[in-house]
Amino acid sequence: MEPSRAYLSPPSFLPACLPGVLSRLEKLEARARALALKQEEAEQQQRQEVARLRARIKQLRRRRDELKGKVSLQQAALGRREEATSSGAEPVPTARVQERALLQWKVETVEAMLRVFYLTGISGKLTERGVCFCLSTAYDGNYLDSYYLDIVITQPVRIHRHSVPIFIPLKRIAAKYLQTDVRCFLATLSAHLNAYVGRKYQADYLQKHFSAFLGGHWQKNSLYNMLAFNYDVTTESSTFPFRVKLLYGDLDRSLPTEASVSCKEDVPASLLEKAATHSSLFMNMALHKAFDTFRKAAETPDNTE
Amino acid sequence: MAARGRRGRGAAGGAMDVTVAEFIRRTVLKVPRSHIPALLQAWGFLPAARLQALDVRPLKEAIAEAVVQLCQENSASIKEAAVLDIVYNHTFQNKRVWTVYQMTKATGGETDIFDFTAFKRKFKRRIQSSLINVTINFKEFEDNAIWIRIAWGTSYTKPNQYKATYVVYHSQTPYAFISKSINRSNLPLLCQALIVASNYGDIREMELRSHCLDSLKDIVFKRYSQTFQTHHPKPLQERNVAPENVDPRLIQEDKSEKERIQRVNQEVFGDGPQPKLEFAQYKLETMFKSSPKMVNVSERESFRCLVKFSSPHLLEALKSLAPAGMADAPLSPLLTCIPHKARNYFKIKERKGVLAAGLVSP
Numbered sequence: 308m309e310p311s312r313a314y315l316s317p318p319s320f321l322p323a324c325l326p327g328v329l330s331r332l333e334k335l336e337a338r339a340r341a342l343a344l345k346q347e348e349a350e351q352q353q354r355q356e357v358a359r360l361r362a363r364i365k366q367l368r369r370r371r372d373e374l375k376g377k378v379s380l381q382q383a384a385l386g387r388r389e390e391a392t393s394s395g396a397e398p399v400p401t402a403r404v405q406e407r408a409l410l411q412w413k414v415e416t417v418e419a420m421l422r423v424f425y426l427t428g429i430s431g432k433l434t435e436r437g438v439c440f441c442l443s444t445a446y447d448g449n450y451l452d453s454y455y456l457d458i459v460i461t462q463p464v465r466i467h468r469h470s471v472p473i474f475i476p477l478k479r480i481a482a483k484y485l486q487t488d489v490r491c492f493l494a495t496l497s498a499h500l501n502a503y504v505g506r507k508y509q510a511d512y513l514q515k516h517f518s519a520f521l522g523g524h525w526q527k528n529s530l531y532n533m534l535a536f537n538y539d540v541t542t543e544s545s546t547f548p549f550r551v552k553l554l555y556g557d558l559d560r561s562l563p564t565e566a567s568v569s570c571k572e573d574v575p576a577s578l579l580e581k582a583a584t585h586s587s588l589f590m591n592m593a594l595h596k597a598f599d600t601f602r603k604a605a606e607t608p609d610n611t612e
Numbered sequence: 613m614a615a616r617g618r619r620g621r622g623a624a625g626g627a628m629d630v631t632v633a634e635f636i637r638r639t640v641l642k643v644p645r646s647h648i649p650a651l652l653q654a655w656g657f658l659p660a661a662r663l664q665a666l667d668v669r670p671l672k673e674a675i676a677e678a679v680v681q682l683c684q685e686n687s688a689s690i691k692e693a694a695v696l697d698i699v700y701n702h703t704f705q706n707k708r709v710w711t712v713y714q715m716t717k718a719t720g721g722e723t724d725i726f727d728f729t730a731f732k733r734k735f736k737r738r739i740q741s742s743l744i745n746v747t748i749n750f751k752e753f754e755d756n757a758i759w760i761r762i763a764w765g766t767s768y769t770k771p772n773q774y775k776a777t778y779v780v781y782h783s784q785t786p787y788a789f790i791s792k793s794i795n796r797s798n799l800p801l802l803c804q805a806l807i808v809a810s811n812y813g814d815i816r817e818m819e820l821r822s823h824c825l826d827s828l829k830d831i832v833f834k835r836y837s838q839t840f841q842t843h844h845p846k847p848l849q850e851r852n853v854a855p856e857n858v859d860p861r862l863i864q865e866d867k868s869e870k871e872r873i874q875r876v877n878q879e880v881f882g883d884g885p886q887p888k889l890e891f892a893q894y895k896l897e898t899m900f901k902s903s904p905k906m907v908n909v910s911e912r913e914s915f916r917c918l919v920k921f922s923s924p925h926l927l928e929a930l931k932s933l934a935p936a937g938m939a940d941a942p943l944s945p946l947l948t949c950i951p952h953k954a955r956n957y958f959k960i961k962e963r964k965g966v967l968a969a970g971l972v973s974p
Contacts, residue, residue, distance in 0.1 A: 439841045473834060527756065532724045533727075
């Protein structure tokens with residue numbers, strides 16, 4: 308223990324290693340203070356630098372806006388000079404305006420015409436290799452899905468891509484008409500698609516809005532050309548289940564070619580008559596409309612149908 | 613048709629086979645607990661009142677035992693157990709790998725009215741004429757899908773109910789989806805039965821396989837989003853657009869390039885969601901084209917190489933390659949033709965007569 312560092316000499320009861328530790332701590336403290344000072348200086352410098360750069364940015368922006376203003380002024384002056392040098396300041400702008408208005412009208416007419424084509428159901432657009440047809444379908448006043456055909460005009464004409472559902476007999480129709488009469492091909496395909504979409508619409512509408520009448524045991528297939536289900540017929544005494552099977556033999560029609568209504572044997576004769584009338588009703592009227600008449604008949608108090 | 617065991621458990625209500633009970637128990641155990649009530653309801657065999665009283669709080673083993681008990685009271689047979697298996701696999705259809713098969717008509721027949729009863733009868737008759745020990749069950753679902761479940765046995769063993777094959781068929785379409793069965797020896801018989809029952813002439817396996825059955829259907833039924841050139845502007849759809857950068861002082865250097873990539877991508881892939889495939893495999897049978905220095909490798913032989921792309925959702929990944937900057941737009945037609953050609957297994961051969969790189973060949 309050196310007596311020279313009196314202010315740091317430890318009391319005598321402390322062990323001998325401690326004075327070294329305390330001096331070590333003092334050194335560390337001094338170092339930490341120095342580092343803190345340095346850091347503060349660095350931060351200050353950084354802040355100054357940032358402030359300087361911000362001022363520079365503002366300066367550059369001002370300069371840029373000035374230059375922009377000058378450029379726009381010059382351009383305006385140039386434009387005015389051009390107009391002034393051409394023959395007569397008045398007629399030229401109106402001629403240009405007229406031309407533009409004419410062009411706009413032409414464009415609008417063409418767009419409207421294309422839109423009308425789309426609404427007719429068959430529309431197309433020329434592509435680099437052929438034509439892309441759009442067949443849009445509708446039923447009962449509602450526009451439904453659109454189907455596309457990308458046709459390549461080579462020898463023979465072939466279909467490159469399409470979005471027609473797989474169960475529509477596209478290959479058969481194409482084999483029959485595509486090479487010889489494109490118009491007929493499109494018309495037939497459009498009829499098939501519209502009929503399919505119409506049958507599907509009827510079936511879905513029936514299930515959605517007339518579920519109170521229906522009895523279940525739905526049978527249908529992908530093309531919706533066979534539909535069978537049970538439905539209830541109410542008379543004044545009780546409710547009888549009828550089963551109807553609809554066959555749509557013609558794929559391009561949305562009305563069935565065969566409608567067989569059946570019921571159990573032990574029903575009164577009047578109901579058998581009713582079955583016959585229902586059968587003819589289904590053959591001639593859309594499904595949901597037929598059920599609409601049933602509903603109306605059920606609502607009126609007059610039960611002699 | 614069904615192979616029943618001779619022993620029956622004499623429980624209250626009716627006799628049920630021990631194997632059937634075990635099968636039902638194991639099927640229920642496979643189902644995650646939260647799906648059990650919905651699945652049993654879709655099955656439609658147990659009465660609704662008892663189903664509502666079913667307690668799903670305890671352990672699954674207890675639930676399975678309770679279900680087996682209910683089935684015993686209602687005398688379930690192998691037929692109902694098979695239907696439960698079909699419902700389970702329909703709900704969890706993405707656990708299996710499905711292969712697509714295409715059928716062709718030998719004669720250009722008219723589209724016939726599809727008769728489900730006749731289909732079932734013809735199918736069963738064709739299979740049972742060769743093999744007696746099979747269990748065949750059908751179930752039709754809302755989207756016109758017919759699920760067929762076949763449990764195969766041999767001449768002297770009962771059908772193995774735990775390794776059944778599933779076939780999904782949509783009426784009036786030429787496609788059937790078969791889930792890979794471990795036993796491939798029964799596949800020809802199954803294909804024969806399919807074409808006999810659905811009035812087709814021939815069937816072949818397509819090079820299209822995936823876990824996601826709905827995506828396979830989308831690809832072959834052409835239900836996926838394709839872009840077609842049309843004058844009619846489609847209605848604007850909400851798309852995930854990056855938020856507009858409001859600060860006009862920040863500009864993007866490569867804005868025009870990004871827009872070009874976006875446009876090309878949209879032309880190729882369309883706007884809507886892509887079908888979900890897990891992999892695409894390309895088998896190369898082309899010549900190895902090397903620099904003149906490497907003369908060791910014989911240039912007479914074809915360089916056999918297999919390239920496989922796998923991803924949880926391959927087509928979406930391919931769609932996002934170009935915008936992410938990892939590939940040039942437009943992408944190679946080998947990658948983008950996957951939904952259009954309806955295949956994800958390709959063989960690439962040399963283009964005949966030209967020394968350039970190979971072409972895709974079926």
